[in-house]
Amino acid sequence: MAQYRRVSGSVGLITLQNPPVNALSASVRQGIVDSVKRALGDQKVKSVVICGQNGVFCGGADIREFGRQMSGPPLVPMIHDIEAANKPVVAAIEGSALGGGLELALGCHYRISHSKAKLGLPEVTLGLLPAAGGTQRLPRLIGVPAALNLITTGRHVTAAEALQLGILDHVTEHNTVDVAVKFALSVTGESLDGRRISSFSCAPLSDLDSLFEEAMLKVRGAARGAIAPVACVQAVRAAATLPYAQGMEREKELMATLFHSGQARALQYFFFAQRAVGRWSTPSGARWDTSQPRPVRKAAVIGLGTMGRGITVALAQAGLSVVAVETHAKQLMEAKKAVPSMLKRGAVRGGTTIEPDSITYSETVQAVADVDLVIEAVFEDMALKEKVFQQLSIVCKPDTLLCTNTSSLDVDHLASQTRHPELVVGMHFFAPAHVMKLLEVVYGRRSSPAAVATAMQLGKKMGKVSVAVGNCRGFAGNRMLKRYLEQAFFLLEEGATPELVDRALEEFGFPMGVFRMSDLSGLDVGWRVRKADGLADTSLTGTSARVRQGCRYSPLGDLLCEHGRFGQKTGRGWYQYDKPGGRVAKSDPWLHNFLDEYRARHGLVPRCIDQQEVLERCLFVLINEGFQILEEGIAAGPEDIDAIYVFGYGWPRHRGGPMFYADMVGLERVVERLERYHQAHPNVPYLQPSGLLRRLVANGSPPIHKWRNVIKNRNSQL
Numbered sequence: 001m002a003q004y005r006r007v008s009g010s011v012g013l014i015t016l017q018n019p020p021v022n023a024l025s026a027s028v029r030q031g032i033v034d035s036v037k038r039a040l041g042d043q044k045v046k047s048v049v050i051c052g053q054n055g056v057f058c059g060g061a062d063i064r065e066f067g068r069q070m071s072g073p074p075l076v077p078m079i080h081d082i083e084a085a086n087k088p089v090v091a092a093i094e095g096s097a098l099g100g101g102l103e104l105a106l107g108c109h110y111r112i113s114h115s116k117a118k119l120g121l122p123e124v125t126l127g128l129l130p131a132a133g134g135t136q137r138l139p140r141l142i143g144v145p146a147a148l149n150l151i152t153t154g155r156h157v158t159a160a161e162a163l164q165l166g167i168l169d170h171v172t173e174h175n176t177v178d179v180a181v182k183f184a185l186s187v188t189g190e191s192l193d194g195r196r197i198s199s200f201s202c203a204p205l206s207d208l209d210s211l212f213e214e215a216m217l218k219v220r221g222a223a224r225g226a227i228a229p230v231a232c233v234q235a236v237r238a239a240a241t242l243p244y245a246q247g248m249e250r251e252k253e254l255m256a257t258l259f260h261s262g263q264a265r266a267l268q269y270f271f272f273a274q275r276a277v278g279r280w281s282t283p284s285g286a287r288w289d290t291s292q293p294r295p296v297r298k299a300a301v302i303g304l305g306t307m308g309r310g311i312t313v314a315l316a317q318a319g320l321s322v323v324a325v326e327t328h329a330k331q332l333m334e335a336k337k338a339v340p341s342m343l344k345r346g347a348v349r350g351g352t353t354i355e356p357d358s359i360t361y362s363e364t365v366q367a368v369a370d371v372d373l374v375i376e377a378v379f380e381d382m383a384l385k386e387k388v389f390q391q392l393s394i395v396c397k398p399d400t401l402l403c404t405n406t407s408s409l410d411v412d413h414l415a416s417q418t419r420h421p422e423l424v425v426g427m428h429f430f431a432p433a434h435v436m437k438l439l440e441v442v443y444g445r446r447s448s449p450a451a452v453a454t455a456m457q458l459g460k461k462m463g464k465v466s467v468a469v470g471n472c473r474g475f476a477g478n479r480m481l482k483r484y485l486e487q488a489f490f491l492l493e494e495g496a497t498p499e500l501v502d503r504a505l506e507e508f509g510f511p512m513g514v515f516r517m518s519d520l521s522g523l524d525v526g527w528r529v530r531k532a533d534g535l536a537d538t539s540l541t542g543t544s545a546r547v548r549q550g551c552r553y554s555p556l557g558d559l560l561c562e563h564g565r566f567g568q569k570t571g572r573g574w575y576q577y578d579k580p581g582g583r584v585a586k587s588d589p590w591l592h593n594f595l596d597e598y599r600a601r602h603g604l605v606p607r608c609i610d611q612q613e614v615l616e617r618c619l620f621v622l623i624n625e626g627f628q629i630l631e632e633g634i635a636a637g638p639e640d641i642d643a644i645y646v647f648g649y650g651w652p653r654h655r656g657g658p659m660f661y662a663d664m665v666g667l668e669r670v671v672e673r674l675e676r677y678h679q680a681h682p683n684v685p686y687l688q689p690s691g692l693l694r695r696l697v698a699n700g701s702p703p704i705h706k707w708r709n710v711i712k713n714r715n716s717q718l
């Protein structure tokens with residue numbers, strides 16, 4: 001709703017009231033319409049101020065109302081009536097003015113903001129466009145290039161930038177509503193002719209066509225297959241080329257194509273999923289709202305390889321003082337040079353300053369005696385990690401939290417090496433650790449609720465999306481990835497090429513296909529793990545070369561590594577590069593010959609494989625593992641898995657994440673395809689649909705937000 005009162009004798013003050021962000025729900029819109037009518041009809045009122053309660057102007061349209069039957073007054077005429085008013089209307093912006101909230105402000109004649117407010121049109125991130133006149137008013141106010149940037153990226157700008165761009169008329173450090181009321185009194189009776197943005201023309205530009213062509217290329221490259229950014233460019237083009245009324249018609253048309261699209265559903269689901277992962281829980285009953293995190297002021301990182309350096313930077317950027325430990329002198333020296341320059345680059349990007357002396361370096365573990373939390377990031381080797389944990393357990397204060405950055409090893413086993421296993425958790429970062437948003441927080445059997453809560457909170461402080469997951473080989477993300485990679489290898493054996501597989505996945509929306517990605521991260525990483533697990537044995541011949549522990553196995557990755565083909569770093573992998581460290585992947589005839597010979601040697605007759613099979617084999621098997629993970633309670637809900645995949649593995653956000661994608665495709669179809677592939681490949685047991693997936697289908701395939709009930713019911717019967 002909206003509260004209306006008269007203040008300072010002649011100012012009608014309208015306060016939006018819909019906690020927590022004053023979203024424009026039907027009742028808020030009705031409240032605004034009624035209040036505006038009252039203010040304009042009251043002769044004592046000479047000007048109007050619109051603000052939001054609790055220090056937030058407005059977070060935009062109420063996303064929860066999307067997809068439901070719309071009720072209440074629509075936004076467009078509401079904003080039109082405000083702009084058409086014959087009394088000055090001033091927006092008093094505090095906190096956020098986003099989406100419909102900023103569009104409402106653009107309908108006002110003046111905009112005054114607190115210096116700490118954030119403004120933006122983030123509709124594109126929800127699969128929509130600013131269809132309450134935002135695409136038509138913003139370019140008229142700040143020019144086409146700046147509006148294109150804001151509308152197609154959805155980025156939030158500070159009040160200072162908004163002032164510079166011309167979105168705001170004034171920025172204040174004081175009480176914004178008081179300042180706006182005073183301002184409203186000062187403009188009483190002034191002409192509003194030059195204040196109605198819809199009457200402006202866009203500033204003329206010399207080469208409009210190339211500007212829009214470039215913008216289109218940029219958005220298509222940034223989010224492969226996403227339709228909203230394309231529609232945003234088209235809508236801004238309408239603003240630049242058509243009169244306002246026709247531009248509004250175009251905005252409406254474009255919005256109609258987006259509003260009920262699968263992409264909009266996926267992105268809106270993901271908006272809430274991101275927030276749901278913060279409300280974590282573990283099977284032992286620890287929860288986000290009952291577990292108290294411990295304060296962490298000083299942290300340590302053990303091991304300054306690529307991951308350790310990134311983690312050091314992330315901790316320092318979060319304002320912690322950091323002890324960075326590396327026992328190899330050469331590696332330590334390199335890290336001492338690399339970390340400050342990474343910090344400097346980060347500071348330039350983020351517009352912040354970080355004191356380089358917040359990091360101290362040491363060659364001995366003894367230096368961590370007084371820290372609150374340690375993150376171990378040594379080489380992925382259990383014996384080495386065991387030793388580090390034993391040492392830490394002796395050196396550190398008894399209440400220091402001991403975390404491991406292992407990407408797949410057993411957190412419970414590491415905890416058992418310490419005197420306080422309840423203070424051990426996994427903090428699985430993704431490379432580069434100071435850039436990638438995802439953090440898997442892995443709780444062990446004995447991890448205390450406070451330990452989990454502390455790691456989750458620290459992740460948030462570092463700007464990460466922290467997802468709590470249980471302890472198993474590969475945790476959630478890498479465990480699912482393993483299935484995806486294996487299927488990609490099998491497809492090569494059966495007749496596909498890396499190019500075909502990658503093309504299918506990139507057209508689906510991944511920034512890189514599986515083989516390109518594997519070349520980038522290095523084929524030797526997985527090889528080392530497979531060797532440690534006793535899997536990578538290329539001396540085996542005949543049928544046993546392609547079977548391990550009774551299941552199908554592809555030695556293709558191992559064979560490539562034996563040829564010294566580790567990917568980009570060696571200039572050869574699944575593709576060839578112009579030099580070691582080269583970035584541009586080119587098709588490699590050697591690889592194709594190698595695949596032909598390999599198939600001939602194993603009597604494999606290549607067949608034609610289409611894109612659909614690539615997607616189904618690679619993605620459905622990954623999804624199936626996701627269901628297995630949910631069933632085992634390793635992840636608490638589908639949102640956790642989806643956040644992991646979008647933030648850590650490049651799953652296209654406009655497809656919502658793997659579990660949402662399964663819901664979109666239809667669970668019955670996923671089961672049917674998996675069964676079919678399992679029949680064709682009976683020696684791949686994980687192609688069999690998981691128990692949970694089958695049960696969901698047996699329960700009538702409920703929508704994704706109801707899956708937790710099915711999981712809960714099952715667990716309560718155990």
Ligand SMILES: CCC/C=C/C(=O)SCCNC(=O)CCNC(=O)[C@H](O)C(C)(C)COP(=O)([O-])OP(=O)([O-])OC[C@H]1O[C@@H](n2cnc3c(N)ncnc32)[C@H](O)[C@@H]1OP(=O)([O-])[O-]
Pocket residue numbers: 020021023059060061062063064075096098099100101122123126128129130131132272275276
């Ligand atoms: C014709 C159409 C044209 C217009 C289209 C639009 O405007 S599209 C909209 C364009 N606008 C946007 O895209 C802005 C989206 N919002 C944001 O970016 C941020 O919420 C924020 C910056 C406003 C506040 O950040 P923060 O870290 O302080 O807080 P937080 O993020 O944790 O949220 C707190 C709670 O509020 C909830 N909630 C939030 N917004 C909405 C909403 N619009 N609706 C409903 N709910 C909303 C949120 O789910 C959470 O609920 P929970 O989990 O507690 O049950």
